[in-house]
Amino acid sequence: MYCGRGMFPGGKERCTMTGKTVGGPKILLVDDDKIVIEALTDLFKRILPAVGIVDSATSGVEALELFASNADQYALVLLDMSLEGMQGPEVCRRMRLMDCSTPILGMTSFSLNRYRVPLAAAGAQGLVGKGDETQLEQAVSRVLSGCFLPGFETPMAAYAKLKCDTQAESTLTNMQETIMNLCANEYLTDGEIAERLGISIATVRKHMQNIVKRLNCRTQRQAIITWLKRGNGR
Known part of the structure; x- marks a missing residue:
């Protein structure tokens, strides 16, 4: 676990080029299983009462639309890797190219090794398994407090690297x-x-x-x- 500055929910540092300001702290939860969304929403209400507001999306396209409109209000994006249509790493990649400050934490029911490398390359701050509520709670708390998990980078560093990596690479519609x-x-x-x-x-x-x-x-x-x-x- 590594920690950086400017990542606290109440005082996130934004890219000066975007001109964004910090809004009310929210979490964006992305999962194509509505039962999982309900369970995690209840979990966050228990462990993160200060955040309080949880937006949700059941597809990558819906998540990107919400993020494009509200990125400066989100304290965290919790993103499932196995979505219908656009997969988690690509959703993360597009979100990171929009924003250099909001932390993104991936989650999966599969082996972490399956997604760790592509998710790190896509600009996330960590990856955690869905099956262990304690580990999920710890990972969320760490990322919200300004930390990023081993093998990942700060949002700002990930944004800068991704910008360079994608200069010669076109994104699909x-x-x-x-x-x-x-x-x-x-x-x-x-x-x-x-x-x-x-x-x-x-x-x-x-x-x-x-x-x-x-x-x-x-x-x-x-x-x-x-x-x-x-x-x-x-």
Whole structure:
């Protein structure tokens, strides 16, 4: 566990380039299981009475919309790794590129080794298992108090590194994200993806061509491998 400055819920340091100000402390909880959201909300009410307000999202897209509007009010984002569609590390990456101050803590029901490296590269401050309430409580308290877990960095350091790393890397659109996840994670054919999304097969193939270009790959297979290496696999 390592600690840094400017990370306390009541006095977070913001990037001067954003012009943001600190709002009321909130937690953004992202999980596609509503039962988990309810359980964790109850937990936070017990262990973090000073925070009090918990916003929730059940998808990466919804989480990004909330974060884009309220990042300066969040004391912490607690983010599940295995979401439908856009996976946790990519959600974290996009959030971190929006904000250099709000701490992000990942959580998973799977082995931590599965997500630790891609999540650290995406700009998070730690990763914890869902199954142990005590460890989850300790990790949340540590990150809220200005600490980051071993193998991770402060929000500011992570933001700076990610900005440099992504200068030459294009981000996929939401539709392209969805198509890649259906292809790479659910192994759907072009026809099955078209049926699922209500678009034509030709449109799916055109999106795939653009995805290959955006990821600086030569083939669809290379694009899928690149996508999975970012931590977008289930």
